[in-house]
Amino acid sequence: MSEVERHSYDVVVIGAGGAGLRAAIEARMQGMRTAVVCKSLFGKAHTVMAEGGIAASMGNVNSNDNWQVHFRDTMRGGKFLNHWRMAELHAQEAPDRVWELETWGALFDRTKDGRISQRNFGGHEYPRLAHVGDRTGLELIRTLQQKIVALQQEDEAEFGDPEARLKVFQEATVTRLLTVPDSGSEAGNRITGAFGYWRESGRFVVFEAPAIVLATGGIGKSFKVTSNSWEYTGDGQALALMAGASLINMEFVQFHPTGMVWPPSVKGILVTESVRGDGGVLTNSEGKRFMFDYIPDVFKEKYAKTEEEGDRWYTDPDNNRRPPELLPRDEVARAINSEVKAGRGTPHGGVYLDVSSRLPADVIRRKLPSMHHQFKELADVDITAEPMEVGPTCHYVMGGIEVDPDTAATPGVLGLYAAGEVAGGMHGSNRLGGNSLSDLLVFGRRAGLYAAEYVAELGDERRDVPQDQIDAAAAEAVGPFNNEGAENPYSVHQELQQTMNDLVGIIRREGEMAEALGRLEELKARAEKAGVEGHRQYNPGWHLAIDLRNMLLVSECIAKAALERTESRGGHTREDHPGMSADWRKVVLACTLADDGGHVDLVRRTPEPMRGDLLALFELDELKKYLTDAELPSAAPSAPDEETN
C-alpha cells in the first residue's frame, strides 16, 4: 500500500489552457475551492499557439452579423454533424465571453470607432474574429492567467492566503481518474478524485474531489506531422474512456491546410489562416491559383468563380463572393494534397502561400508579426518578399468526450465534466477557424458553472477515494522502471506517429486502416514493455512511456471509427467512399472501453434531430444537401435576407 500526498478540493480542473482556466475561474467565482492541475508551467498551455482569433458575432465590422449567422456557418463547416445545441449555445454566448475578457485586461485590436476589431476567416460569412495581430491565443491565456492571479489577490486580502480557494498545481500529470460505483448514475460510476505524479520529483499525488473538469486538449502527438505540442497526447480522452465515459466522432481529425513544410525540423508548425483571411493566395508550381478548381457543390453559390471577383471581395464584401482560399479547412487541405499528388507541388512537397505580392511589406509586418518572425527565424524566408511553402498538418480533433450540451457533464460518469478540444460534438466533422477559442470560453465557463452547481447540491457528501485504485495506479505508473532496456519508448512513439500519418491520415483507405489497427496492437504490446533508465525526477523517457498508453488508446478510437464510417465528410476523407451520405449524418460513432480494459468497442448512436426553429434558419435547398428526405421540414422556410449577400 502506498502512502501518497493528498489534496482535497471541491472542483479539480485538469488542464490549464483556455477551457481549463475559464472553468477554474467560474468554479472559484461560484464559491468552490478549486484546483488546476497541468502538465506544463502555468501560462504555457497549447492555447498560446492559437493565432487567428476568437469567433464571436459582435457585429463590430459588419452589423449584419448575429448569432444565427454564426450558428449557420458553424453547422455548414461541420457538415451538419455538429451537436446543434452546442453550436447554438456557442454562437449565442461567444460575444459575452469576448467582452468579459476586456474587463479582465485583454487588449484586442480596435476598429476605427474604438470597438474590438474583427477579421475574416475561412467559412465565416462576415468578419468575425476578435484578434490581437496573429497572437490571439497568447492574449487569451495571459488574460485568463491574470484573472486567476486577480482572484488569488482577492483571497490573499480576505484570508491572508492567495491559494485559499484557487491553486494551480503545475508540472503534474494525471494518469488515472478515481471512481466508485454509483447506482444513481447511468453508467454506474462516480468521480472521487484523480491520481498523478509530479513531473519534477516523480512523486505521486492524489486529488480528492467530487467533481473533475477535463480540459486537456487534443491528440496531435499521435501523428508525425502536427502543429501540436508534446502535451497533446490524448490524456483527457483516455482518462475519460477508462473511467467509463464515451468518445464520439473520433474519426474526424482536422488537418490544417497550411503548416510549414521546410526545414524538416519545423515541419507541421502552423501558418495561420489569417494569412489567407488578409489576402494571401495559394498557388501551385505552375503559378496557378488552384483553389478555384476545388469549390465543392455544397459551397458553389457562396464562393467567387473568378480571381477578379475574389479580389474585389476584400474591399467590397457586400457585392462580391469570397475567394475559395477561404473555404473551410478540410476543403483546402484536400485540395493542397491533390495538387502535390498531381506533381504540381513545391520543391519541398507543399504549395505556395503568397502574401508578398498582395500586401505592402509594412502591412504584413503589422498584421502578421508572428508569421514574419517565425519564417525569418526558422526558415530564412522573408514573407514580405517571397512566398511561403505550406502543406497540411494534423491540427485538431473534432471528436472527443461525449458531453451534455448544456452542462458539459459526461453522461457516463457522475461528477465528470469536459470542455474545449477534449470534448466532442460542437464542431461536427470539421471545425471552423476561430471557433476553438470561443468554444474554450463558452464551454469552459459552462463546465465550471455546472461542476460547481453539482458540488453545491452534494452539500457535505463526499465519497472516499478507493485505496485499491490508488495502489493500482501507482503500480501502473512505475511499470516502465521494471522493464529495463526492453523497448525504447521514443522508438514506439515514432512508429505510432508514422503509422497514423501514413495509414489514418488525411486520405483514408479501408485496407490501410485495417493494417493500422494491426500495427496498433503490436505497438501496444511493445509499449507495455517500454523500459526507462534513471530515476523518477524529471525523467522525460518515463513520462513518454506513461503517455504512450493514452496515445495508443486514442489512436485505436480514431482508426476504428474511421474504418467504420464508409463516407467522406469534413475531417474524414475516404478514397474508397468519396461521397457524403445523408444516412451517415444520422450516425454518431461512439467508442467505449472494452471489458478487457485494453481495447475499445464501437457503438452507433442516433443524434437528436435539430429543433424546428434552428432548421428554419436554412433554406430547404441547402438542407437537402445534408439531410434525408424524412428529416426535411415539410414547408420550406423563406430565406433570411442576409443569406443572399
Place this chain on the structure above:
Amino acid sequence: MSYKANFRVWRGDVDSGELRDYTVEVNEGEVVLDIIHRLQATQAPDLAVRWNCKAGKCGSCSAEINGRPRLLCMTRMSTFSAEETITVTPMRTFPVVRDLVTDVSFNYTKARQVPSFTPPEGLKAGEYRMEQVDVERSQEFRKCIECFLCQNTCHVIRDFEDNKPAFSGPRYLMRIAELDMHPLDVADRQKAAQEEHGLGYCNITKCCTDVCPEHIKITDNALIPMKERVADRKYDPLVWLGDKILRRGKTQ
C-alpha cells in the same frame, strides 16, 4: 548535409552537476532543441528539458547557449560552425531542478505582487472603447511569452541574489508599465513601481532588451518611460506639496 556536432550539456541537480560531452548528429535546418531531443532519444533518455510549442510562442525552453540566454527552439544550428563545441547550460539566475530545468517560481511570486487590471467603476462589458493607437503601447508588452530570459539576464538579480526580494525584474516592471499605459486602467501604479518593485535598481543597461526573443523594447519603451513617470511625479513641486498637505505620500 548531416554532420556530427560536439555538444556539452550541463547534467545534474541542486546538489551537484557537471558538463557532459556528447557527439550527436545534426541535419539541415535544425535548431538546438532538435539536438537536445535527439540526445534524449538516442543517448540520454533522462535528460531533463522544458519545452512545449517548439515555435517560439510559449517561452518554455529557455536556457543558456554558449553562455547566452536563448530559447532552444529558436536557435538554429546554422548559426554555429560544424567544428564549434556548443555548450548548453540552465538559466543561471534561478535554482536548478535538474539538467536544463530550473525553478522559476520567483517569477510567479512576483507576478502575484502586481495589482491586477483595474477598470473604471461602472464600465460594463461590451462598452469598452479604446483607440488602436492608445492600446498599441501596452500591446507591445503583452507580446511577452514569459520565457524569463530577461529576468535571467538582469544583473540586478543574476549577480546579487540578495536583491531578489526587493526587485521584480524587467518582466514585472514591464507588466506595471503595461497596466500604467492601459487606456482604461485607473489604479495608481507609479509609486509602487519605485517603492515595492525596485524600479530604481534598473540602471538601463538594456541587457533585457538584448535577450528578448520577442524583440520587445523593454528598456526604451517600458522601463525608461516608467522611470520618467515616477520622476515627474516625485519631483513635481506641486505634487510634493499636495502630498505633504494631504498626507498621501507617507513613506516619501
